[in-house]
Amino acid sequence: MNWGSARDFFAMGGYALYVWGSYAVAALCIAAELWLLRNRGRTLQRRLGRNSKSPRS
Amino acid sequence: MVGKLWKYASPQAFYPLAGALAPWFFAAAAVLGAIGLYIGLWLAPTDFQQGDAYRIIFLHVPAAWMSMFLYVVMAFWCGVGLSMNTRLSFMMAQALAPTGAMFTFLALWTGSLWGKPTWGTWWVWDARLTSELILLFLYIGFLSLHAAIDDVRRADRAAALLALIGVINVPIIYFSVKWWNTLHQGASVSLTRAPSMAATMVAGMLIMALAAWMYAIAVSFVRVRAIILEREAEADWMRDTEAA
Numbered sequence: 001m002n003w004g005s006a007r008d009f010f011a012m013g014g015y016a017l018y019v020w021g022s023y024a025v026a027a028l029c030i031a032a033e034l035w036l037l038r039n040r041g042r043t044l045q046r047r048l049g050r051n052s053k054s055p056r057s
Numbered sequence: 058m059v060g061k062l063w064k065y066a067s068p069q070a071f072y073p074l075a076g077a078l079a080p081w082f083f084a085a086a087a088v089l090g091a092i093g094l095y096i097g098l099w100l101a102p103t104d105f106q107q108g109d110a111y112r113i114i115f116l117h118v119p120a121a122w123m124s125m126f127l128y129v130v131m132a133f134w135c136g137v138g139l140s141m142n143t144r145l146s147f148m149m150a151q152a153l154a155p156t157g158a159m160f161t162f163l164a165l166w167t168g169s170l171w172g173k174p175t176w177g178t179w180w181v182w183d184a185r186l187t188s189e190l191i192l193l194f195l196y197i198g199f200l201s202l203h204a205a206i207d208d209v210r211r212a213d214r215a216a217a218l219l220a221l222i223g224v225i226n227v228p229i230i231y232f233s234v235k236w237w238n239t240l241h242q243g244a245s246v247s248l249t250r251a252p253s254m255a256a257t258m259v260a261g262m263l264i265m266a267l268a269a270w271m272y273a274i275a276v277s278f279v280r281v282r283a284i285i286l287e288r289e290a291e292a293d294w295m296r297d298t299e300a301a
């Protein structure tokens with residue numbers, strides 16, 4: 001454990017912009033990919049008219 | 058055994074298999090990602106040279122590895138598709154490309170944010186960075202070429218050819234730090250010598266890489282299912298089996 005406090009943790013030794021900028025954009029990219037994929041699956045299901053047993057998208 | 062595996066070369070057989078496996082790979086990715094982040098952001102000590110800026114490594118290296126690895130896998134499926142004319146291979150290549158492009162973008166993005174505090178610049182046109190940027194263009198080119206051709210079978214073949222030609226770029230990226238003078242450091246981890254980092258850092262990095270790998274498998278399985286549905290919606294087996 002390296003961090004004295006939550007503030008220390010978020011400050012990242014003065015590199016907060018670079019470190020959190022990396023982690024935030026990575027999280028954003030993954031969230032966007034999953035969201036787009038889910039939409040694609042839903043659109044397909046609507047088009048194919050399968051409402052009953054929906055395949056996991 | 059081989060005969061059994063062959064069965065899954067058909068979209069019809071692979072569709073339910075991919076659907077059954079994807080949640081497990083998502084779960085593995087989530088668990089490994091949580092452990093990796095815990096090690097990387099919490100347990101791993103501050104680097105004595107780079108301070109905490111080095112913590113970008115836990116994203117940067119896995120993203121860069123996946124960007125190259127996924128391209129090779131994608132090109133492999135393109136090669137299989139071209140030589141054996143298997144539909145599922147082309148679909149798999151299409152399913153891998155967006156995720157590969159995302160990891161390439163992340164490798165560039167995190168690299169840029171790492172370069173600024175350590176090198177003093179967001180970007181340089183050196184061998185490693187430029188060849189990685191070319192990789193991003195190859196992924197985008199692969200997807201756009203495919204999207205530009207209406208006939209899916211022709212699109213598959215044209216895009217596959219592009220992917221196979223582009224695979225030459227991967228060893229160039231990997232060895233660029235040896236072949237040319239570059240700002241980018243050499244490999245921190247190799248199979249032939251001890252890593253040049255603390256054990257906790259290496260552990261965090263490898264676990265994050267594993268998480269990225271599991272994530273890539275999970276996402277491409279879900280995406281290949283969507284592609285199978287899109288392409289084979291009119292096939293009999295689709296109408297018969299209430300998609301599992």
